[in-house]
Amino acid sequence: MTPAARFPIGVFDSGIGGLTVMRALMQRMPQESILYFGDTARVPYGVKSVETIAHYATQITEFLLARQVKLLIVACNTMAAVAVQAIRDLSPVPVLDVIEAGARVAARTTRSKQVGVIGTLATVASGAYQRAIHAHEASVTVRSQACPLFVPLVEEGWLEHPVTRLTAQEYLAPLLAERIDTLVLGCTHYPLLKPLLGEVVGPAVTLVDSAETVAGETEALLAARDLAHHGEARHEFFVTDVPQRFQRIGELFLGRALEPVHVVQW
Amino acid sequence: MTPAARFPIGVFDSGIGGLTVMRALMQRMPQESILYFGDTARVPYGVKSVETIAHYATQITEFLLARQVKLLIVACNTMAAVAVQAIRDLSPVPVLDVIEAGARVAARTTRSKQVGVIGTLATVASGAYQRAIHAHEASVTVRSQACPLFVPLVEEGWLEHPVTRLTAQEYLAPLLAERIDTLVLGCTHYPLLKPLLGEVVGPAVTLVDSAETVAGETEALLAARDLAHHGEARHEFFVTDVPQRFQRIGELFLGRALEPVHVVQW
Numbered sequence: 001m002t003p004a005a006r007f008p009i010g011v012f013d014s015g016i017g018g019l020t021v022m023r024a025l026m027q028r029m030p031q032e033s034i035l036y037f038g039d040t041a042r043v044p045y046g047v048k049s050v051e052t053i054a055h056y057a058t059q060i061t062e063f064l065l066a067r068q069v070k071l072l073i074v075a076c077n078t079m080a081a082v083a084v085q086a087i088r089d090l091s092p093v094p095v096l097d098v099i100e101a102g103a104r105v106a107a108r109t110t111r112s113k114q115v116g117v118i119g120t121l122a123t124v125a126s127g128a129y130q131r132a133i134h135a136h137e138a139s140v141t142v143r144s145q146a147c148p149l150f151v152p153l154v155e156e157g158w159l160e161h162p163v164t165r166l167t168a169q170e171y172l173a174p175l176l177a178e179r180i181d182t183l184v185l186g187c188t189h190y191p192l193l194k195p196l197l198g199e200v201v202g203p204a205v206t207l208v209d210s211a212e213t214v215a216g217e218t219e220a221l222l223a224a225r226d227l228a229h230h231g232e233a234r235h236e237f238f239v240t241d242v243p244q245r246f247q248r249i250g251e252l253f254l255g256r257a258l259e260p261v262h263v264v265q266w
Numbered sequence: 267m268t269p270a271a272r273f274p275i276g277v278f279d280s281g282i283g284g285l286t287v288m289r290a291l292m293q294r295m296p297q298e299s300i301l302y303f304g305d306t307a308r309v310p311y312g313v314k315s316v317e318t319i320a321h322y323a324t325q326i327t328e329f330l331l332a333r334q335v336k337l338l339i340v341a342c343n344t345m346a347a348v349a350v351q352a353i354r355d356l357s358p359v360p361v362l363d364v365i366e367a368g369a370r371v372a373a374r375t376t377r378s379k380q381v382g383v384i385g386t387l388a389t390v391a392s393g394a395y396q397r398a399i400h401a402h403e404a405s406v407t408v409r410s411q412a413c414p415l416f417v418p419l420v421e422e423g424w425l426e427h428p429v430t431r432l433t434a435q436e437y438l439a440p441l442l443a444e445r446i447d448t449l450v451l452g453c454t455h456y457p458l459l460k461p462l463l464g465e466v467v468g469p470a471v472t473l474v475d476s477a478e479t480v481a482g483e484t485e486a487l488l489a490a491r492d493l494a495h496h497g498e499a500r501h502e503f504f505v506t507d508v509p510q511r512f513q514r515i516g517e518l519f520l521g522r523a524l525e526p527v528h529v530v531q532w
């Protein structure tokens with residue numbers, strides 16, 4: 001174990017969605033310390049311009065690097081889609097992101113070579129999943145669909161609600177018509193909709209949950225670089241605002257209480 | 267006509283929802299110049315903390331006052347709910363807001379003395395409509411319901427969609443069970459849902475559209491203070507970001523193209 005192994009992993013997102021990634025990390029590696037940063041004052045990023053998103057991403061990266069993390073995880077599809085290069089350029093430590101992780105698994109999973117990707121407007125408009133999947137497997141056709149209502153539906157807690165089902169049927173119909181056999185959940189809120197989405201797409205379509213896949217990549221990378229930690233873990237949460245329903249929604253995502261929470265005033 | 271009559275009206279919102287107020291102003295007073303400020307980089311305010319919202323509201327107020335407006339209109343229910351006093355304390359010119367305007371009309375309209383109010387989480391949690399309605403008519407019972415999905419549904423353009431209807435039925439059922447006869451649309455996005463909401467609540471319930479009511483108050487105030495303008499009008503738009511689908515959604519709200527648009531970098 002190298003000295004840096006005891007440093008925490010830095011996980012960041014535009015809001016609380018990245019807590020699904022943190023949850024997957026904690027389940028797989030309970031001994032790893034994690035600092036979570038959620039830019040709750042400026043969420044959602046999904047509808048903002050590329051310049052604004054890149055500016056915010058840089059600010060958060062500098063914040064976490066100053067706290068000596070051993071690894072950065074971009075747990076926000078929107079930032080991974082439009083700002084991951086800026087983050088890598090800044091960072092002396094390895095950077096993993098949900099898009100690269102999801103794309104690799106999707107390219108490996110599909111048999112029909114028809115992959116669907118769902119995400120926010122900004123993620124879909126960026127074409128980032130398409131590029132990342134093609135880098136692994138050029139013969140795959142990628143069909144993308146923005147689903148702007150899924151985030152507010154999850155935050156309303158309507159995970160199994162008829163409204164959510166009807167919305168999912170409407171969004172996914174064009175993808176199903178193209179006979180996809182793999183669907184990438186390209187937004188960290190979407191793992192909470194996995195049971196419902198599984199019913200809507202049916203058993204012939206495999207769902208790729210990038211929270212799970214990035215946790216798997218993290219474990220492999222830490223082992224390969226002798227950076228895995230084996231002592232007691234600490235978990236801390238940094239947010240730029242404590243919004244309405246923060247604890248309730250946070251627990252929905254993380255599966256346990258969020259504490260300690262530090263508010264960063266920018 | 268006093269010299270200040272030729273100054274513009276300043277209208278501001280957390281995003282583009284306030285364009286429904288601007289539209290109502292333009293229809294009623296086509297000769298008035300208007301500066302619109304939409305904080306599109308930081309929208310939505312509805313889920314943020316009171317401190318953060320007040321800080322943003324102060325910043326925007328100072329920006330518009332520096333551009334010599336003759337009147338300020340807080341076209342954002344969330345800011346009106348939690349920050350209107352801070353805005354009034356700062357402003358040497360009159361300040362009107364959508365909550366006061368909607369509350370006055372609601373208190374005057376109800377016969378059953380049962381008034382429903384729908385809005386964002388922050389607006390409803392603030393209790394601002396209840397206080398404002400009671401200041402006019404203490405005998406009214408106010409029933410409030412947060413409808414967090416309405417804003418994303420409007421921005422998706424699903425104004426008459428079955429998903430929106432089902433969502434409205436779910437949100438409004440508790441209010442209808444209380445036999446309200448007046449429903450205040452306590453969010454500037456909601457006027458776009460007026461036809462659908464009218465069908466869901468039925469003809470016995472009067473909808474109070476605060477965009478309309480604040481436009482009426484503005485006309486009366488300008489006349490009373492000899493501030494009405496009678497020459498050519500100019501309209502300008504200031505935003506903190508140009509988000510995805512900005513022009514398309516903006517036109518949906520305003521009923522015409524948004525121009526010129528200036529981006530303010532904060």
